[in-house]
Amino acid sequence: MLDVLIVDDSAAIRKILQRVLRQADLPLGQVYEAGDGVEALRALGSQHVDLVFADINMPNMDGLQLLGRIKDAEEWKHVPVIMVTTEGNESKVMAAANLGAAGYVRKPFSAEQFRQTLEGILP
């Protein structure tokens, strides 16, 4: 079972991602939510997480900072992180790739686009 953490400052997007994940025919376990990078680190520290979806533009700690913290930590660096964001600036996309993001989904996204991205990442 896959335990997932969704990190986005928009509650609406967190709900939409949950719905899309449940429709994607995945062996979904627990789904945790966080409103920013700080909350996400707290969740990672207290829960088992197999996969992270993270927005980039968020208050307190943005998605790129969060990605860097996850990939720097011995206990979390194996966890795939998929960026789900409006941000399309090439430098941000490259930064995410260089920091070790497993995938990049641009908002707005359809359930089908999302499923295809997951298929390319999950075994």
Add this chain to the structure above:
Amino acid sequence: MPTLDKDKVVKSICTATGQVFSTMMTLEVVPEASYEEANSTDNVDGVVAMIGLAGSWVGGGVIHCDARLARKLYTHMLMMEGEAESDTVNADVLDAVAEIANMIIGNVKNDVEEDVGMIGMGIPSVVFGKNFATRSSGTNWIVVPFICEDAHLWVKFCLTPPASYAGGPEILGREFARVRRLYPA
């Protein structure tokens, strides 16, 4: 100095708004004729979401709609069409409108970055009320009205070069020369 192609901005607003509405809400929007608006508005009612832009150029983006459309956008975005529509504009509705603004303005920003360089985007702020006015300093706004079913939505965007492009170094240079004349070394 790079310039902002207003026709390109209008086209980008139409494309981004159409994509966000069709992909995330399965709703259709029809654009109407765009226009420019001064930096303040007449008093309005409804929901206004605003996002600041800063970087190589500075400005912002706004979406504005009435309360009924805001509630409809929320129910469609969360795929709750069959459920009873909320009769209040609560925090969930405001959050959904903020995210819609984030996606529309973010995609327009991505397009104009090709011409004016990298721009950072702030966190959206949302206001709901009656009989209020908005004001921003600086340049006029490019406004694209849309019809969504029987309601109106307005998407507004403005972007202007920073002071350093608008004569900043020249003004500083002139001031420096004047001071040197008054107080020679």
